[in-house]
Amino acid sequence: MPRKYQFAFDLRHLVYFREVARQLHFRRAAETLAVAQPALSRQVAQLEAALGAPLLTRTSRRVELTPAGQALIERIEPVLDSLSGLPAVLRSVASGQVGQVRVAFTGLAMATVLPPILRDFHRRHPGVRLQLNESPTAAQLEALPEGEIACGFFHPDKPAPGLKTRVLLRERNGIVLPADHPLASRESLRLRELGNAPFVLFPRSHNPGFYDRILAAFSRSGVAPRIEEEVWPRANAIGLVRSGMGVTFMCPSESRQLPPEVVFRPLRGPAPESRLVVGWRAGSEAADPALRAFLEVVAAHAGVRAAGPGPG
Amino acid sequence: MPRKYQFAFDLRHLVYFREVARQLHFRRAAETLAVAQPALSRQVAQLEAALGAPLLTRTSRRVELTPAGQALIERIEPVLDSLSGLPAVLRSVASGQVGQVRVAFTGLAMATVLPPILRDFHRRHPGVRLQLNESPTAAQLEALPEGEIACGFFHPDKPAPGLKTRVLLRERNGIVLPADHPLASRESLRLRELGNAPFVLFPRSHNPGFYDRILAAFSRSGVAPRIEEEVWPRANAIGLVRSGMGVTFMCPSESRQLPPEVVFRPLRGPAPESRLVVGWRAGSEAADPALRAFLEVVAAHAGVRAAGPGPG
């Protein structure tokens, strides 16, 4: 059921009426508006017809607002004010000075690259608000094509079609184990030394590729760990390790602020590698200046801590 | 310094764009708006030019909002919604179903006619809000021509030019005196019996005519009272009488709810008369339907308690 254009008046009518209401004088109002007085009279009369209520009492010697006119003025003043600021607002949005970017990240990102990026970005683009949500890799890979997030910091398994990514970090995982664990006294470990110790890991669905790569690394070392618990976010795994539920993987960068009851030990020989990238929909940075600004800051920080070459 | 019309766009542009943003489809949006598709494309393009920012990304197969477009939608949705309700709102204001009336009154009015009027008016016109302020007669006579109040309940001394009035009440004043006063045992009093007893009265500036008429009445009775205190609002005079500061005038109607420590006694012979009228600017009831509705209710109540004829 097509419905016709719903307004029988437009902004011109409202602006003209506002000026008449301010001056209560058609001739002077017309002068201010740079139109002839008859045009103004007609527009106001049209507005009254469109609204179905008289707005002014004209006695050819005095113009006064009716109650309806008073009510109209009160309602359109804020509307006109907000509309008059629109072009400036939208231009600043379009130029990236103002806006918002929805960003997802994993625990590793927040433990490493993200804090300095955020600090720098807020300093350079104070008008842009970031919406930050911790989210597993798999969820980010779903949310990115949907446009639910503008960019994500995650750990890809294979190239994702339609996404552009930039590697920010590559690190070999080490092991986090309780301080009173038999192996805790060692400087470093080998995977096979862990035997079939109980493991705390993230849910496989959150990053199946990396999950399977971890199991494959164990398998190549000839051992099969018992997965005791699957927990997320990653920070909670530390709590489980501390309470003796098992051991877990972690990157060196992420292990800075471990509680005293647990220790981090690097792995010698084969070890699963974590790769942190920032990813966004290909081409979306062209349409979203705020995102582009954010990615530029990310790129600047990626350049600083460029990681050495290595296998995927 | 004449300034040109400030908007390079109008409501049509905004409504058209809103529909495209909702459907993300020019053809269907055009159908909904009951216009041809080229017209819609042009209007949206014009809006983008007027705002100086691209609002949509068109890939001939997919239409998406840019950040600026998203920001625009968020800002204009409430504006369009409020504007679309304007005709209905203004018609109800113009018809008197919705509105406000500023009313001033004196203590006598609130003690007598006003409560039933207010009850009745709110029942019949629930959409009209009354702004009620107690105010002396003189202040009301200043505020009425200014339009600061729409109508007032006061005690006129002489006809006021430009005002229409309707008499609501005529009453001979009596005397309020402490219960332990020597004259309190009498059924009624004469003015001259009060001699030069201390009096509590309202400030002369609040109603010079009535004030002088009171003094003249004393003078005709051959006595001259001492004005000990001038106090306002009237209700406070009762407190002063109670504490023995003097005696005061009051209308019988107003004396209903006196505290037990004071008594009311009518006056025999000469006594100042209080006349309560409702007044409004001549002709203003024609322009203000809410006021007209209020005055109709007042008139209905005035008819009920029509006072008998008597001297002004």
Add this chain to the structure above:
DNA sequence: CGAATTGATACTTTCTAGGCATCGAACAAG
């Protein structure tokens, strides 16, 4: 590779805002 769909463009028609001239009413000055 052809058919269909989408949004943009060219051209014409229709509508409307604006300007000019003028009118009737109301107030002011004499």
Add this chain to the structure above:
DNA sequence: CTTGTTCGATGCCTAGAAAGTATCAATTCG
């Protein structure tokens, strides 16, 4: 009371803009 001035409204004409029709270019899908 008369005359002149000022105010907003009205009639007529022109110019500009919006809408409709027809068509194009690009993309998608079978």
